[in-house]
Amino acid sequence: MDNKYLTIGALTRYLKHQFDNDKNLQTVFLKGEISNFKIHTTGHLYFSLKDETSKINAIMFSANAKKLLFKPVEGSKVLVRGRISIYEATGNYQIYIDEMLEDGIGNLYLAFEKLKEKLSKEGLFDSKYKKEIPKFPSRIGIITASTGAAIRDILTTIKRRYPICETILFPSLVQGENAKESIVSNIEKAQEYDLDVLIVGRGGGSIEDLWPFNEEIVARAIFKSKIPVISAVGHEIDFTIADFVADMRAATPTAAAELAVPNIIDLFNKFKQYQIRINENINKKINYFNLYLDSIKNSYVIKNPLLIYDAKFEKLDILSEKINKEINYKLEKINTQLDKYKTNNLIVNPMKIFEKFDLSLSNNISKLELLNPLGVLNRGYSVTYKDNKVVKSIKDIKKNDKLNIKLVNGTIETIVDSIKEDK
Amino acid sequence: MKFEDKIKKIEEIVEKLENGEAALDESFDLYKKAMDLIKECDKELNEVKENVNKIVTESGEIKAFELDEDAK
Structure with missing residues (x-):
């Protein structure tokens, strides 16, 4: 088929x-x-x-x-x-x-980028989580290999700069398959010791050698650490995930030690400076107050305190003099007034008061008599009437007018013969 | 007081003295305090402790650690 x-x-x-x-x-x-x-x-x-x-x-x-x-x-x-x-x-x-x-490398690079992105998204690198590295640590934990350049560099640097500080090494594998677990368990162990700062790192090497510091569990252990962590992996150019998540990245182990401790020489100098500054300050203050005190001491009242009283006495004198003068003046014035009264007629001859009174009385009586028309007639004057009216002016009469002239004891009937007006 | 706090205190006093905030009698107290603190800090810095370097063994024990100078 x-x-x-x-x-x-x-x-x-x-x-x-x-x-x-x-x-x-x-x-x-x-x-x-x-x-x-x-x-x-x-x-x-x-x-x-x-x-x-x-x-x-x-x-x-x-x-x-x-x-x-x-x-x-x-x-x-x-x-x-x-x-x-x-x-x-x-x-x-x-x-x-x-x-x-x-x-190999390419793969590692990719894994690095991937992990970096992942942890970054989770916020593990956020600056808000970065702990401050204490300035004057008394105890420093170091997680690295117990032999090799890294531990040597760290210890010699710390000893040189800040010998009073204690270091505690947590010997760790830093390369190879089991390194990541070793680093993680040491970070965890370190939490139990009273440490001010923790240096986690190793010396330089190939990217594969440094790889444990790019492992996720290492990054998370560093992030979780209560102790501030300084990462110190490889050389200047090497960046690891540990560097991003650590509280501070040091370019090298030596740099980590420098960041972890101050330089004792700087501190001594600082203290010397402070000493100089406060001495200068206090001396300046003392000098100032000494000068001030001197100026007070030299003031004339302190030097010659009786002068204060002198001035008072002087013033008192002036015042009492013034008062005396015033009183004397017043007394004098009163005396002259008194004298004046003493020489007054009435005081000398009081009867004169009555004399005066008598005089004025008789004066008044004469005045009253003057006002009585009869009194006037008594003294020889007469009143002229025309038609029973008193003639007051020469113009009121003409020639041949009939006039009655009243005297004190009778009346004259007469006819006007001629008129002569006064000029 | 911790070393760090002492330094902070010294810095505070120096500043206070220098900007003239302190009265004269207070100045003397502050001066004495600062000088004492500086002396203390100086002393602490000069006290180089022995066995500065230690190592935590597998069992968690702390031992003195001598740097192997031959190691490269």
Whole structure:
């Protein structure tokens, strides 16, 4: 039966279908070394991945190849993620790579970036969590290897700068597989000792050597520490996760020791300065008050206190003199007044009062007599009437008018003969 | 008083004396206090303790730690 013969295409399609539907083959992680590396003009990468025993063809399309964080070359050790499928034209199975990382350093770098981002998002690096490093620690904990440059640098630096400080070493593994646990358990152990500051670190080394300080559990242990932590990992250029999470980052172990303790020479100088300053200040104050006291002592009242009384006496004299003068003046005035009274007529001859009185009485009587018209007639005067009216003016009468002239004891009837008016 | 607090106190007194806040009799008290504190701090700094370096062993015991100068 011809029917039992399959076309190669059909078989290949069948196989491809099987491959594509196998969940195990849809996502595959492989570790290997690149060989037969080619970059097509389209940007797709064609190569094989091999290890000690086997080999598989690999293709990475340009869209994915563009996202590579490293430049793959012949012999690169890589970690890949992809799917296994069959290329129908050749019938070869191969891995279609979605993601490829450099095994080793590149991978570490990525892990570093990923952890850094994660912890940063969680806030482990926030400045609000940073504890202050005490200025004058009396006890410093050190977590590092008990031998090597790091502990030597730290101890000699502390001894040189601040020998009065106690150090407690928590010997720790600082590289290799078990280093992270060792560091974490030492950080935890250190919490039980009365420490002012904790230095966690190691000397320089390869990125792999420093790796324990990029581990998440180490970062979290540092974050959790109640004691302020100074990280001191590797050299100036090395930054680890521990550096970000620590309360202070030191570029090197020596720098960590310098940050942890003050320089005793500086302190001595500081004290000397303070001593000078307060001595100067107090001396200045004493001098000032001495001068002030002198000026008071030399003031004339203190020097010659009786002078105060002199002035008072003087004033008293002036006042009493003034009073005397005033009183005498008044007395004198009264005396002259008295004298005046003494020489007065009435005092000398009181009878004169009555004399005067008598005189005025008779005067008054004469005045009354003057007003009596009869009295006037008595003294020889007369009154002239015309038609029974008293004639007061020469103009009231004419020639031949009949006039009656009354005297004290009778009346003359007469006719006017001539009139003579006074000029 | 802790060393750090003593230094803080000294700094306070120096400032107080220098900006003329203190009355004369208070100045003498402050002066004496500052001088005493400086003397104390000086003494503390001069007292170099022995066995400054210690090590915590596996069992949590504290022992003196001598730096192995040959170690590189």
